[in-house]
Amino acid sequence: MDPYEAPDLYRVDEMLDDEExxxxxxxxxxxxxxVMPVIEHHFDAGTFPKELIPEIGELGLLGANLEGYGCAGVSSTAYGLMMQExxxxxxxVxxxxxxxxxxxxxxxxxxxxxxxxxQWLPAMxxxxxxxxxxxTEPDHGSDPSGMETRAVADGDEFVLNGTKRWITNxxxxxxxIVWAKLDGQVRGFLVETDRPGFTARDIPGKWSLRASVTSELIMEDVRIPKSNLLPKSDGLKSALMCLNSARFGIAFGAVGAAQACFDEALRYAKARTQFDKPLAAFQLVQNKLVWMVNEITKGQLLALRLGRMKDAGTVKHYQISLAKRNNVWMALESARKAxxxxxASGVTYEYHCGRHMANLESVYTYEGTHDIHALIVGQQITGSAAFA
Amino acid sequence: MADTKVLVFCEVQRGRFKKGSLEALSEAKRIVGKAGGGSVVAVAVGNGVGDIAGELKAYGPDRVIVCAPDWLEGYNGEAHGRIVAEIAKSEAPTAILVTATLDGKDLAPRVAAALGVTIATDCTAIDSDGDGRLSVVRPVYAGKAYATIKIADTPQVVSLRPNSVPVAEAEGAAAVETVEPSFGAGDLRYTVKAVNAAKTEKADLTEADRVVSGGRGLKGPEHFSILEELAETIGATVGASRAVVDAGWRPHADQIGQTGKTIAPTLYLGFGISGAIQHLAGMSTSKCIVAVNKDPEAPIFKAADYGIVGDLFEVVPALTEELKKLQADG
Amino acid sequence: MKVVVCCKRVPPTDARIKVASDGSGIDEEGVQFVLNPYDEFAVEEAVKLKEAGKAEEVIVVGVGPADTAAVLKNALAMGADRAVLVKDDAGYRDPLSIARALADAIGAEEGVGLVLCGRQSVDQQSLAVGPMLATIAGMGCVMDVVKVEVGDGTASVHREAEGRSEDIEVKLPAVLTAQRGLNEPRYAKLKEILKAKKKPFAEREFDFGEPRATIEKLSPPPERQAGKIVGDGPGAVPELVKLLRDEAKVL
Incomplete structure (x- = not known):
């Protein structure tokens, strides 16, 4: 297979340190x-490459930006770059x-x-x-405050009831980590999946994120000890803090998907000849390639600045929203152009842009849809919340 | 200059001098000729080489020096290196040529370092002037660039890639001289305990005149038999791409490319090889390159002299048949 | 004993190499240098020896420009204990000079029982520095090893030669050059990458003297004449054979 060459027209590389x-x-x-040698198979089969988990763990990629408990403790920027790759x-993946x-x-x-x-972090x-x-619940996606899942105290235990949907892994x-209302307030609970009354079933028929597990969690009178409540979780904002952390990673990750599509499209355009010249020598094709590298470059810089702000402890949620929104959009558009x-080759598994394109449709929607992030940024700049 | 003196280490394998060594001898003659005189000294090392040393005369050395201690069976880099260095110290040549086989690559740096001089290895061309000073060309970055190098040290130690220069027979009147090493087997820092020779009479990949090479397009290790049959027909050695070696279909020793072997055969036939840049790096100095691949866009076609777009499982048997027919027709 | 591993920075094997327009070297613009792949095998082997209790310290030594530090840090992240960089800004340095600089750096260490090198660098691909270094340092040298077992004062190694393989016993200290197949180099763990930053990193000077060899010119490979597609499928075979016999004259 051809070696991967990440585009870096603006030498963003030079803005990173040796460690990053x-x-x-x-x-x-x-x-x-x-990953590359097995991903086509897993995407086709609709399975997650579980066999990679031990090595992903050994490398230190899981919870890499956390301190202690066996975690690597890398900077947020390094964490982001890891997600990009x-x-x-x-x-x-x-x-x-x-x-x-x-x-x-x-x-x-x-x-x-x-x-x-x-109990959990070293093993995770x-x-x-x-x-x-x-x-997320079947009836509450962009508006999680309508959450129906409930926890009720019963002696030394909480009893949980409710359904969660679109649950990766x-x-x-x-x-x-189940978010449920306890006495009207959203709290986080650790629910072991082998507890009676807990069922996870996969959502069938996905044509996106096929190499990822997406499930529905059904809880019917699931009893957990009171010690399973996350004691410092405090309202919906705790859950949103988690989402901000994940969205930060996505802002970088999307750049990687776009870079992969660009690399493939450029390579193909240079190799494939029509009308006696390479596709890359046609104006319309160049225009598409330039659009891609243009947006990727902006996306790289956006992500890097976001990383630096997160490392400095100054990053704001709307800045993360703007980067997630922009970068996933540009990645999806790049995948389509690629x-x-x-x-015709683009619709086969032999090439990767089609898979990225299908995946990015989900990424565009999860962790706050494209439009919800527009409203978050919109609220910041206008002072008017327009969510409802 | 008449004091140009080129010492050539002549390598022996399975009781015969390597073709690469004869190429080096021929090149030494050309260097001396260009310098308007001087001498070529052939050196052969190892138990029993005295018996065949006379064969070297056909390539025109002025002298043949043999060092054949009975304790030195086969190749030992340290022993061979020290012996050649001792001979070089007493002969004081202006240049030393070695064929860049794996043993030659093992030997030459030891000799050069013992003489306190540097080396240019695996050269594909040598030019020389009237003073016997060499200007050598060696592929670097796996053949993605060629460096022209001038060595300031004397002697100028150079190893020459096999199949890079022609062999020319020449008049040689030399008597065979014999020398003894100053040391014994007990002085060596390493001992070869066992040698497992490959069970083949085929030319080694790096020296083969014809190479048949297979890639991922063969779909599995069992299908290499069709390449072996083709190779058998034309006396070729079988090689492989990195993908195939990585997949465990063929041994590391068969790998052609930047992290495998670099080859320069007269004829290279590649089947089901897309032509990754690392593979091309290992075979692009072949004289004639033939590629068969089902993908007309495969990069190997850009490097090939002749290509057939098609299913190798149909083309290879047809080619073997055709070549057999050609041989039968004489 | 201590184990020294010699490390070089090289362009990745899949990098496109552009010759600088003045022919003095390669155009390094945009080239992301990496640890020479064969040196990676050597580092891996040294770290394994340490993990097996056979080596007490793994020292990585590199000769080259300042950014060689990055690949030495890679080696530290793979598990080496400390690094020594011999600074050399010459665009090209001949194999003997590199070997002398390495021997000088190794000579400054006490208790070195083993020196591991990659069999070749993938840029200059001389396959010469290891054996030259051994000769200068007065050590034994076995090239192209694919298996190493360190014993008491000796090492048993298996090496691959052309058309044969050999079992060799070599006295220590010795230089071994690593061939593909020796091991599977590990990925640097994120934690180790962070730790590498705190490991000792020393710089040394070496007086290289006058150049022993110079690159007169670096050129792109000669252009091959555009090849021809003889045809499609087995039907094209007779024509191919005819061309090989009559035009190329290789049959």
């Missing part, structure tokens, strides 16, 4: 050598790492008790234990 480059390069090699491989790290390990690390951290960092994040998880340049 090294982390990126390590993950890039891992993706080239371990993973999503160059496949959005589904990146989603796995996002969910485990940002949506499960992060809330345990941030809202959990010492016992909860000791190695990939021995897998987690999922249950916020659901059926392969050992534990779910598919176009590849002609």
């Amino acid at each position: 480059r090294q982390i990126r390069d390590t993950v890039r090699s891992f993706v080239s050598e371990k 993973l999503e160059r491989g496949d959005s589904g 990146r989603s796995f790492v996002s969910v485990q790290g940002s949506l499960v390990m992060y809330p345990i690390h941030t809202f959990g008790s010492d016992e909860q951290k000791e 960092a190695t990939g021995e234990k897998i987690g999922c994040f249950g916020l 659901g059926s392969i998880s050992h534990v779910a 598919r176009d340049i590849l002609g």
Whole structure:
């Protein structure tokens, strides 16, 4: 297979330090050598490449930006670059790492008790234990405040009832972070997936994120000890903090998917000859390629600045929204343009842009849809909330 | 200049001098000729080489020096290196040529370092002036660039890629001289405990005149048999792409390319190889390249002299048949 | 014993190499240098020896420009303990000079039992520095090793030669050059990458003296004449054979 060459027209590389480059390069090699050879098969079969989990854990990619408990403790920028490389491989693989790290390990690390951290984080960092994040419900997507899942105290236990949907890693998880209303207030709960009354079933018929597990979680009178409440979780804003962490990773990840599509389209356009000249020598094709590299360059800079602000501790949620919104959009458009340049080849599994395109349709929608992020940024600049 | 003196290490394998060594001898003659005089000294090392040393005379050395201690069976880089260095110290040549086989690549740097001089390895061309000073060309970056190098040190130690220069027979009147090493087997820092020779009479990949090479298009290790039959027909050695070696279909030793072997055969036939840049790097100095691939866009066609677009499982048997027919017709 | 691993920075094997327009070297613009792949095998082997309790310290030594530091850090992230960089800004340095600089750096260390090198760098591909270094340092040298077992004062190694393989016993200290197949280099773990930053990193000077060899010119490979597609499928075979016999004259 052709080697991957990430476009970097503005030498963003020079703005990284040795450590960040090294982390990126390590993950890039891992993706080239371990993910790329199996991803087509898994996407086709609709299975997640579970066999990669131990090595992903050993590399230190799970909860990589967290301190202690067996986590690597890398900077947010390095974490972002890692996501960029993973999503160059496949959005589904990146989603796995996002969910485990940002949506499960992060809330345990941030809202959990010492016992909860000791119990779960080291095993999750190695990939021995897998987690999922249950916020979205069948009838409550963009508006999670309408949440119907309830927790009711009963002696030393809480009893949970409700349904969560579109849950990445659901059926392969050992534990779910379930957000439920307790006395009218949203709290986070650790729910082991082997508890009676807990069912996870996969959502069939997806044509996007096929190499990722997406499930529905059904809880019928699931009893958990009171010690399973995340003690420091405090309202919906705790859940949104998790989403911000994941969205941050997506802003970088999308750049990787777009870079993969550009690399493939450029290579193809140079190699494929029509009317006795390479596709790359046609004006219309060049225009598409330039559009892609133009948007990718802007996306790289947006992501890097976002990373630097997160590392400085100054980043705001609307800045994350703007980057997630822009970068996923440009990645999806890039994938479509790449598919176009590849002609019929673009719809086959032999090439990657079609898979990225299908995946990015989900990424466009999850973790806050494109439009919801517009409203978040809109509220920031106008002072008027326009969500409802 | 008449004091131009080129020492050529002549490598022996399975009781015969390597073709690459004869190429080096021929090149040495050309260097001396260009310098308007001087001498060529052939050196052969190892138990029993005295018996065949006379064969070298046909390539025109002025002298043949043999060092054949009975304790030195086969190749030992340290022993061979020290012996050649001792001979070079007493002969004080202006240049030393070695064929860049794997053993030659092992030997030459040891000799150069023992003499305190640098080396240019695996050269594909040598030019020389009236003073016997060499200007060599060596592929670097796996053939993605060619460096022309001038060595300031004397002697100028150079190893020459096999199949890079022609062999020319020449008058040689030399008597065979014999020398003894100053050391014994006990002085060596390493000992070869066992040698497992490959069970083949085929030319080694790096020296083969014809190479048949297979890639992922063969779909599985069992299908290499069709390439072996073709290779058998034309006396070729079989090689492979990195993808195939990585997949475990063929041994590492068969790999052609930047992290495998670099070859320069007269005829290279590649089947089901797309032509990754690393593979092209390993075979692009072949004289004639033939590629068969089902994908007309495969990069190997850009490097090939002749190409057939098609299913190798149909083309290879047809080609083997056709070549057999050609041989039968004489 | 201590194990020294010699490391070089090289362009990746899949990089497109552009010759600088003045022919003095390659155009390094945009080239992301990496640790020479064969040196990676050597680093991996050294770290394994340490993990097996056979080596007490793994020192990586590189000769080259300042950005060689990045690949030495890669080696540290793979598990080496400290690094030594011999700064050299010459665009081209001949194999003996590199070997002398390495021997000088290794000579400054005490208790070195083993020196591991990649069999070749993938840029200059001389396959010469290891054996030259050994000769200068007065050590034994076995090239192209694919298996190493360190014993007491000796190492048993398996090497691949052309058309044969050999089992060799070599006295220590010795230089071994690593061939593909020796091991599977690990990925640097993120934690180790962070730790590498805190590992000792020393710089040394070396007086290279006058150049022993110079690159007069670096050229792109000669253009091959555009090949021809003889035809499609087995039907094209007779024509191909005819061309090979009559035009190319290789049959």
